[in-house]
Amino acid sequence: MAERTAQRLTKPEEYAKLLDRFDTYLLDCDGVIWTGPTLVPGVADVLTMLRAKGKNILFVTNNAKKSREMYKKAFDGFGIQASVEEIFGSAYASAIYLSKILKFPADKKVYVIGEEGIEQELKSVGIQFTGGTDPEDRVFIPSGDYSSIKNDPSIGAVLCGFDMYVNYKKYAKAHTYITNNPGCEFILTNADPTYPAGGAFFPGSGSMSAPLRFSTKKTPTIIGKPHTHMMETILAAHDFNPERTIMIGDNLETDILFGINSNITTLLVMTGVTHEAQLSGENKSDTVPDYIVQSMGDFAVLADKK
Amino acid sequence: MAERTAQRLTKPEEYAKLLDRFDTYLLDCDGVIWTGPTLVPGVADVLTMLRAKGKNILFVTNNAKKSREMYKKAFDGFGIQASVEEIFGSAYASAIYLSKILKFPADKKVYVIGEEGIEQELKSVGIQFTGGTDPEDRVFIPSGDYSSIKNDPSIGAVLCGFDMYVNYKKYAKAHTYITNNPGCEFILTNADPTYPAGGAFFPGSGSMSAPLRFSTKKTPTIIGKPHTHMMETILAAHDFNPERTIMIGDNLETDILFGINSNITTLLVMTGVTHEAQLSGENKSDTVPDYIVQSMGDFAVLADKK
Known part of the structure; x- marks a missing residue:
């Protein structure tokens, strides 16, 4: 060849x-x-x-941090014409995947490891979620104290994107949902190992979700490029x-x-x-x-x- | 066969x-x-x-959370005879590996993703460290703000164990040291995917370090069993x-x-x-x-x- x-x-x-x-x-x-x-x-x-x-x-x-609306503001800031309909981010694509492809049940919730952008896109397609920016999950739990980690059978999917507030409580909850809830989906907005900022590289979405791949031994569905x-x-x-x-x-x-x-x-x-x-x-x-x-x-x- | x-x-x-x-x-x-x-x-x-x-x-x-001294207390609690010299934990083994096998330089520091047990064992063999239980690194940094992540050329190794206070700042710092400092060692106390507690399983040391394996694409040295x-x-x-x-x-x-x-x-x-x-x-x-x-x-x- x-x-x-x-x-x-x-x-x-x-x-x-x-x-x-x-x-x-x-x-x-x-x-x-x-x-x-x-x-x-x-x-x-x-x-x-x-x-x-x-x-x-x-x-x-x-980019899984931003919703299409948030991304449009970046274009506006550069003075570049762009409409929300022309923007396809991995947060939006994940929301569409859940609603259109998986036909995610209305009575189930998505547990989000991610920030506002993912929440906005899930809202835009009418999918219920927990985690994300909830202050209850942006905390450190005392070492060895797993009392706040309980299964919630209403969680039907764990969606991981980029989350600067990732912590052990989020990982432990997501691990519990994925391993305890039959059929719980495990979805990554994208699997980029690094994220570029200020001329350097830092851990990206794909790295933030790596603990769950390793602990659950489940292969996630990855939405973003490639x-x-x-x-x-x-x-x-x-x-x-x-x-x-x-x-x-x-x-x-x-x-x-x-x-x-x-x-x-x-x-x-x-x-x-x-x-x-x-x-x-x-x-x-x-x-x-x-x-x-x-x-x-x-x-x-x-x-x-x- | x-x-x-x-x-x-x-x-x-x-x-x-x-x-x-x-x-x-x-x-x-x-x-x-x-x-x-x-x-x-x-x-x-x-x-x-x-x-x-x-x-x-x-x-x-x-178990990488506990030093030998801390582990001995667990034996004492069960009323079982054990001396510190009889106890070999992965935190201690990692400290010995750094001091005896790597002959870690006295002017270099280890960046610790881990808790008190690892710090105690590094102290016991006279190795300098940062990170670990330092309150400066037990924080959430504002989303998109990488200003607190600077390289420190004095870091000669990153040692990851079990850390319930793991967060993006720790990952970003460790990533920066491993990828920027020539010869920086990347060591895991152990690679257990899960940690048992209260009859359930939660993400373990091996899962906590997974973001760094994924983001740096480096193969760590793993100390613990097997x-x-x-x-x-x-x-x-x-x-x-x-x-x-x-x-x-x-x-x-x-x-x-x-x-x-x-x-x-x-x-x-x-x-x-x-x-x-x-x-x-x-x-x-x-x-x-x-x-x-x-x-x-x-x-x-x-x-x-x-």
């Missing part, structure tokens, strides 16, 4: 040809549109140009031709693999977490995009020429 | 023959001597009998003939595998976590002890006959 190789685009005519081929643009955000607090140069113009050409733009992010439940969510809301759709991201193991798993074309940008060393030589990643550009902003050269 | 089968002992003459064969008894505690707050019937008499026969008794526990660093610690302090030594425990995956990994004879007791279904049939464990008795207390029949 011939080894897949990526095509690196550097010329305006190559950019133009790519834009001709695709109608729908699935865009990761952090590392593509912005890096932390900074907008990637040229990207605002590129997005304006894509809209002017009548392209569909959808923002697909594993898993395809995220694509099911997008397809449930938007009609598009996969052959004329491209996934654009900075992360080989989430964005690009998501595109490959979903059978759509992929474009890697080098403004985020991927290093050149992952693209060739002995540390080359097994995940190979169809195309590579240095930056999403490189397409701005076409906007200038209009 | 013939399949290993365990010999089940039920008769006084079989018990007597076993006692004749072994001089040194390595005993797990919870599930063997006591189960939670309850002493296993007959065990106190059996230990008295073993001492009367001049046997060496060593208590080998993965890993053999624990045996190195025991052998550093006590001289005994492995051929006349037996490991007695209730857990196939820790105690019995530890004996097998250390090339000593093993005896499984059924007063702890192992179920009959793990000993035969389709769910049979790959880990097979040399001997099985219902309870350590069964040996008391020999004490009665004296």
